[in-house]
Amino acid sequence: MILMVEDDPLLSSLLAQKLVADLLRVVHVQSGEEALEVLKRDEKPDLILLDIRLPGIDGFTVLEKMRADASMTKIPVIVLSNFGEASDLERSKQLGVLKHIVKISLTPEEITGVVRDALGQKPGAAPAK
Secondary structure (H helix, E strand, O other): OEEEEOOOHHHHHHHHHHHHHOOOOEEEEOOHHHHHHHHOOOOOOOEEEEEOOOOOOOHHHHHHHHHOOOOOOOOOEEEEEOOOOHHHHHHHHHOOOOEEEEHHHOOHHHHHHHHHHHHOOOOOOOOOO
16 A cells, blocks of 8 residues: 655646556545554555645654654655755655655656555556565
């Protein structure tokens, strides 16, 4: 399962379509609070796509809370952000982010390619368990 935390409805819809076409299950939420609620469930995601600028709790706060919880420290996170400032990149690195993607630098197809690479999956193949 991919947890997508993204408040942009157009981008989240495009990414969800691409990921579902690759036979991935996507749970989409639009805020940091909703992400933390999903993460409290027994089933943990295989990967999180996390926007930084969110309504309410921002993505960095979500990451800090995740890293403080032993049951979530190993969940890989790919940050999707409109900002690629050095301070944001450094903070992502410090919080153990797998990759920090500036949204405008990649197409939805390229972003889903990064997700597949992170999961070790080929397009259209069932996710490895």
